[in-house]
Amino acid sequence: MSIPAQDLSPFAARRKRLMDIMRTRGGGIAILPTAREAVRNRDAEFPYRFDSDFFYLTGFPEPEAWVVLVAGREDRSILFCRGKNLEREIWDGYRIGPEAAADQFGFDQAFPVESLADELPKLIADQPALFVPLAGDRLFDLSLRTWLDKVRAMGRSGATAPGCAHDLRAILAEMRLVKDASEIDTMRRAGAISAGAHVRAMRATRPGLREYEIEAELLHEFRRHGSQSVAYNSIVATGHNACVLHYRAGDAELKDGDLLLIDAGCELDGYASDITRTFPVNGRFSGPQRALYDIVLEAQKAATAHTRPGARWNDGHEAAVRVLAQGMIDEGLLSGTLDGVLESQHYTRFYMHRTGHWLGMDVHDVGDYREPGAPPSADETRPWRMLRPGMVLTIEPGIYVRPAADVPERFWDIGIRIEDDAVVTETGCELITRGVPVAADEIEALMS
Structure with missing residues (x-):
């Protein structure tokens, strides 16, 4: 789904506001995926529509994307999205790609979505709290459990897993009101x-x-x-x-x-x-x-x-x-x-x-x-x-x-x-x- 060119500064301001709220609760890491594509019937999908909370923070319209915000002594905003792929773009349309996405949408970093499994445990390690949509999606919950297990496995190296979790959806609901x-x-x-x-x-x-x-x-x-x-x-x-x-x-x-x-x-x-x-x-x-x-x-x-x-x-x-x-x-x-x-x-x-x-x-x-x-x-x-x-x-x-x-x-x-x-x-x-x-x-x- 394409969205016309627009002023992206409000999205950056919302990310900053969210990280300020996270700091009032001790800081930590927020993780939020966009909506998945849904099959309508054989070889056909429903018209794609992004997750509202995700788009509220990013302005990013493509599927298979995640936003990660780290609120601490130094804030970090990270986007995971689909990499450039000429063959798939011939069939499905233009992809922005991580490099252009970081610059165009104002993120500190952007990575290919395929690197989630490697990068998320490193980002989660030593964070005091998680800010995630609690019990909102079964596949997300399974992924989060896998990442936390990897962090806990690093315990002998001194890494610690977050000690508490906050419902990110509830915080964003108040912001969006x-x-x-x-x-x-x-x-x-x-x-x-x-x-x-x-x-x-x-x-x-x-x-x-x-x-x-x-x-x-x-x-x-x-x-x-x-x-x-x-x-x-x-x-x-x-x-x-x-x-x-x-x-x-x-x-x-x-x-x-x-x-x-x-x-x-x-x-x-x-x-x-x-x-x-x-x-x-x-x-x-x-x-x-x-x-x-x-x-x-x-x-x-x-x-x-x-x-x-x-x-x-x-x-x-x-x-x-x-x-x-x-x-x-x-x-x-x-x-x-x-x-x-x-x-x-x-x-x-x-x-x-x-x-x-x-x-x-x-x-x-x-x-x-x-x-x-x-x-x-x-x-x-x-x-x-x-x-x-x-x-x-x-x-x-x-x-x-x-x-x-x-x-x-x-x-x-x-x-x-x-x-x-x-x-x-x-x-x-x-x-x-x-x-x-x-x-x-x-x-x-x-x-x-």
Whole structure:
């Protein structure tokens, strides 16, 4: 997988920051492989996608690569990667090679990946601690055990093995939770591409088409603007399919009078976007569709108002749920008082997911949703994470109504979700995916 030329200084800064964190824990050695290539079927592989943590530290896009960082009196950054091989490059494409990789990506040293078995025991020896992905991959665990056994075998020569291990994934999750300026710039560009794709899909939609035809419009727009991939399998769901949360674009026909729910986003230079829009196939909302749509949009506005520095992660969800629950009562989907519906959680019959998730290199990005550390007491849970500038999350309320005897028939098979990507700023949040209309009147105007 090739990534366009970019400023590589943020990757070096992240490696330095990680080594500074390692020093606060006594120093040691961090070891992290990228993702392996995966076979799809005979003589064919899935399109390659690097490991997110590995790419976050290196910017290096090729498979069969490892990053090693040594934090001590003198820091060292080392890359292991595939060597140059003319024959394989004829078949599989250009390889950067260790010599060019060290210079281009800012590493102190680079070695052929074939030298791992010889070099890693020497690098591990006499380090106070390991920083590795604990129990994350069976083959990595086996390799690590082999290297440690070699270090222990050098004991009579005075070498010692690390005395403790830290979970590198947990450290990187905290680092990745707050995005730097280069990450946010990439995510803005990814959001703009995805918004354009949703606009294209709205304009293309009409009765008689199939879900996969609209998916093709999305994919065309993603690729023609430089996106390397989808961020996740696109959801293109018409009619009752919109009530299936993780529905895949299929061959269902788009029918006059139905809604179409599209949840789709591209991946650009390793970063995801994530947008959902729901709109009428014929370009005009019916009365019941518009009633539920406006409730969901008001819920998103309420959640957005609570997405700001100092607010807690769950504040936006709770604000959205109050609007959704009251709307369900007003439209006859639920009965009782708002407080009663909230306490009983009867609203989950029609709204069963949370109002957002972290977004970054992974569409459901890393990072705890509660504050790290122990709870205040054994009887309490950790408080929800406090939002800080640079965090990026989605805001995506919805309503999904399946047919049932106690549900007004006019709402049957209506599934609605509205989702945008939000960057927490110093004063509130910025919705970076509003290049596609969201108000019902604006959608109808676009489709007309």
